[in-house]
Amino acid sequence: MNQIVVETTDAVLKEGPGTEFPQKSFLKKEQRLTVYSRKNHWLHVKTDDNKTGWVADWMIAAGYKNPIEKLGDATIVIDAGHGGADSGALSIKNKMEKKYTLLYAKELEQKLEAAGAKVYMTRSSDKTVSLSSRPILAQQVHADAFISIHFDSCDQPNAASGFTTYYYHTGKSLKLARCINQSFGALGLENRGVDKGDFLVIRDNTQPSVLLEMGYINTQKDFDNISDPSYRSEAMGDVVKGLKKFIENND
Template identity: 30%
Template sequence: MVMQATLRQNFLHFLFGLVLLFIPIVFFLNHENQTALAEAETHITVTAASLNVRTLPSIEGKIIQVVHRGDIFKVTDTQAGWDRIELISAETGWVKSDAVQPTLGETYTVIQSKVNGLNVHRSADLQSTIISHLSPGHDYKVMNQSGQLIEVQSPDGPGWVASQWVTQQLKQMDSAQKKASVTAAALTIRELPESSSQALGYLHKDDLVRIQSEQAGWAKIMTSTNIIGWISKSYLSFSANDKAKKNQSNGTTTSSTPTKSSNQTVQLAAPPSNKNVLKGKTIVLDPGHGGKDDGTTSVSGTPEKTLTLETAELVAQKLSLAGAHVVLTRTNDTYISLDKRVSISEAQNADAFISLHYNASPIPFVKGISSYYYTKNKDQELASDILDGVLSSTGLSSRGTRFDDLHVLRENTQPCTLIELGFVSNKSEDQAVETNRFRIEVADGVYNGLVTYFSSK
């Protein structure tokens, strides 16, 4: 009995060993198969003016859709002169192989809104904060998808939309011949090919872009940060590929330098060249709170310290482009004492010190922007001009310019002000101020306020 039990036990150990050996082999083979399939994945571009998509690889198949020249689709099978393609609806159908051609290079997916003002949400939850809106007729690049929600690159950064309100389309990544570099020191990206159209962002000299189309002196481009919009073609150099190759041969790379804001690139329109009153002025920007000091918290859960730093970075970029010497009291999530903030202002002999904050109240409907001063003769004009500039650019309501006994103002010997940029305790106002568009507007407003202030000196 003991010998039989020992033999049985040895046999079971042998079987268990075979199983352990078999599992990684199956996993390896499966992984190799998936890799091969991924590598074999291809896309086709429709070359016919219109092309029927059928249920079967035969003209006897029922027509389920008509596609058009330039449309791009993923190929899932090929059979006797027919290609099975995957439609945007996730259905599959068959098209004639002689009416399509292989799509060279990478592809990406864009959406277009079916409705005006489609809500873009901060997270993959339709109850989350609305950060932007989409308009029909414009391409927005798809970043991710979760069920019936799609993450897109909106004008105000990455956000989520309901798939039922959009149409999707595959597009081919532009070839190397369609790259270009920016020749202007500052170049505005616009929503439409016209100078009066809304600014979506801004490019620097030598930034590389991909050209998607051209129209009457304008180029529709995609930036390295996935912003799609229109720029003036006259400020582009189409020798970007040669430049990139030269940089690679020198061991360097050419890329844009993004300005951090809510995990996305936010770029500002350049100030008018005729307004040079800020040139050489030293402006100290003080992003309120930081480190262990969160400040208040918005209704959507964002700490004030995050909002103030993101805002200060954009204001700094705008003022720097105007020729100002800009100093930030903090450039990351660090605690800086009030005394230290004042000492930075005085050590820099600041021409203007601006402390940036966001407001909160236990009364949820309180709203508006306010600015503060301590010394009337030294500070009130600066506080008033900055407030007027920001009110004009953002369109929010005014709570006025007021006296307040605040440390960074009271102890500061330089011209100074503190501005509260709206109430994050007010749900509707928080939805506005937590967008990159609002921060761009604040940057414009601070710039205009400083131009007014220094123009009178």
């Protein structure tokens, strides 16, 4: 057995060696852990307050992955929400959310690859992808950021408007959310800011992760923007700017 010290602010203690296991608690920066064993990239540990569980090695110490300093060296996972049997929300005229999340994901993929980043997509076509597999991909490739793209919906059509940037974990995920949200320009819709959201793909994610709700699909004003290629291009260009800011200031 050996001891290690938590060097990050967003490490999570899990009940088993994987993102699919329930969360037990958060680990504090500079907390000491006793390591019992290792399974792949997961460590079986006991905390200094006698809690036992599993923690991902790349979450507790920056040294497990060489830090990057520019977007061109980054690995980004893009998650096009819904897909296949899961249509997502519907517009007033029954246009499916899944179609537009994929269009936006591909737009972002193209722009990031043009900037030199390595990009992984949770889906590149209209297929069903489980929720749990999406954050697992980010874990497997040690993504520097995970971006999930969605569109909001309200109970009554035309009752709400605007786009929101969601995070779940504080630390790097919150920083990522702020960098992206602050990079959005005048897109023609209200910027509703940064908020905490209990969404599985960011809650069960060990990598810096955000979920973007890029407008209300069942509000006609928003949908007119959502379905406009120029809005899509500008919005995803702003996401690239936010990612660049996050990577270059990721200390």
